[in-house]
Amino acid sequence: MVAYLDYAATAPMHPAAKAALVAAVDQIGNPGSIHTHGQHARRALERARASIAASLGAEPVETILTSGGTESDNTAIQGLWHARNRDAERPRIITTAIEHNAVLDTVAWMRDHHGAEVVIVPVDTTGVIDLDALERELDDRTALVAMLHVNNEIGTVQPVRSVAKLANAAGVPVHIDAVASYGSLPVSLHEWGVTSVAVSAHKVGGPVGIGALALRRGTKLDPLIHGGGQQYGLRSGTQNMAGAVAFGAVAELIADEQWLAEHAARVRERRDRMIEIVRQAVPDATLTGADPDALLNDSGVEVPARVPGNAHFLFPGCQGDSLVYLLDMAGVSVSTGSACHAGIPEASHAVIGCGYQNEQALGALRMTVGEQTSDDELETFAKVLPEAYERARKAGFSYREV
Ligand SMILES: Cc1ncc(COP(=O)(O)O)c(C=O)c1O
Structure with missing residues (x-):
């Protein structure tokens, strides 16, 4: 054994995701095309987006499909930082020492290549962020707070609502990586009061290569990927309809509180x-x-x-x-x-x-x-x-x- x-x-792939994926890969059509094939693909894609959005406590227009957790984290951290530094000097990014590399290395890249100042807020021995220390660090030179909902190694849950309250009072956006909690604990952009949330399908029984970034409506964010202008210009590239449909099948379950x-x-x-x-x-x-x-x-x-x-x-x-x-x-x-x-x-x-x-x-x-x-x-x-x-x-x- x-x-x-x-x-x-x-x-492992969830049977609902597998069945949805197998059916969707046979559907011809680029969801960006205006002909009937394209429109059918578009409808399937948008139905999936609605399920994914519901599972994230967000609206479909607030749900950007990406290639996974890493891209969602990069999009949020780099995009928010650049947009927040356009009209004022806000070089600081607040994070913790126990982040996943998708956050830690992105923040380090922003420091080494764009002049970001990285501020590490301490955690206690169980991994919970020190909220008093966070409050002391929040100021008008801070571009964003970026941190995990749940640590992918030790499994500790962070008080994300409390983090959002403090940051919102200081006018600072919060990006949460919820890759390690999504599908096991409720995740909600609006109930938490944060600016963005990253998740990944392959951690919850969906396929590898698709994820989402829930991004609060009206947030200014510079795109990471440029091209055909898909997804409001925030994430160019032909959308992964079959991946989204498979992801959507699991997201539909996750959105059901009782399930x-x-x-x-x-x-x-x-x-x-x-x-x-x-x-x-x-x-x-x-x-x-x-x-x-x-x-x-x-x-x-x-x-x-x-x-x-x-x-x-x-x-x-x-x-x-x-x-x-x-x-x-x-x-x-x-x-x-x-x-x-x-x-x-x-x-x-x-x-x-x-x-x-x-x-x-x-x-x-x-x-x-x-x-x-x-x-x-x-x-x-x-x-x-x-x-x-x-x-x-x-x-x-x-x-x-x-
Ligand atoms: C907390 C966390 N964030 C981000 C990622 C990266 O996600 P993906 O593999 O979808 O790029 C992972 C994957 O291990 C993770 O555990």
């Missing part, structure tokens, strides 16, 4: 079993991030403090990379969640950002599940983990400092 426990990397709550409960149950398995096999492994039962008060709204599908542990005395290889040999796919440069493992910036030491952080292992995760997969993991851990501990350490 093999086990796939890496849903945060990419999730989302029941789905999250089922995913959570599997995640809790996985935590139990790790604690039984390695009692001194440390669960990072928020307590799975904890709630977070986000401006008077109680939300789960940890995303339902995520378990992230620091295993003492070994490297997460060794565990990934050894578990893979035993048929189980998991992840460290962090980068490996030229074959040399590096501790995760997100784990270090929460205040852990380098050697502790190197023992990081991320296990993520979804609704299709079976009991058999979890029991396979339970069976092979003790031996994999023993062997990983014997293998010791080889790493470089970050």
Whole structure:
């Protein structure tokens, strides 16, 4: 029996998305063409956009289709920064140290090539942003705040409503990367009060290569991609109708509050079993991030403090990379969640950002599940983990400092 426990990397295709994709790829027509074929494609595309918009608490005119989470983050961060710096000097971008690289590296690019000033607001040991520190940093020289809703490694949920309240009071737009929460927790451009939200279809059972940026109506944003002027000139290029239709099929489920709550409960149950398995096999492994039962008060709204599908542990005395290889040999796919440069493992910036030491952080292992995760997969993991851990501990350490 093999086990796939890496849903945060990419999730298996949802049957509804697969059926929609197969039907849509046979439909001829560029949605930008005025003839009947084009108009049929356009109708299918716009129906999908409406479902995607509904799942993001946005209007269809506020929903730009992109190639995925990375492009959505780049579009928002670069586009907002340039537009905000046209009529006034607002070089600052506020973010945190535990962002995904789609945010961190974009912000670094803006610093190195466009003169942006990067301001890093601290997080606590569970990864939650320090709202007082954020409030102190917001000023009229700030172009935007860019940060995650949920950290893709440790699964911590951020108080995005509170962030938006503070930033809105200072007149600063907020971009939220909701790639790691979308499909498990409610995501809403308008309820959160933010300027933009990035999501990606392949993390929720849609195809790879399509995502969305929900962008509040009336926001000034310079396009990243220039060309035929599609999507109000904000994202040129022939629209991916078949991808959108498949994405729309899953988005329709996600937009249904009851479906989302029941789905999250089922995913959570599997995640809790996985935590139990790790604690039984390695009692001194440390669960990072928020307590799975904890709630977070986000401006008077109680939300789960940890995303339902995520378990992230620091295993003492070994490297997460060794565990990934050894578990893979035993048929189980998991992840460290962090980068490996030229074959040399590096501790995760997100784990270090929460205040852990380098050697502790190197023992990081991320296990993520979804609704299709079976009991058999979890029991396979339970069976092979003790031996994999023993062997990983014997293998010791080889790493470089970050
Ligand atoms: C939090 C987060 N943001 C952005 C991305 C990038 O998304 P995509 O793979 O769709 O470009 C990922 C993917 O790992 C992610 O986890």
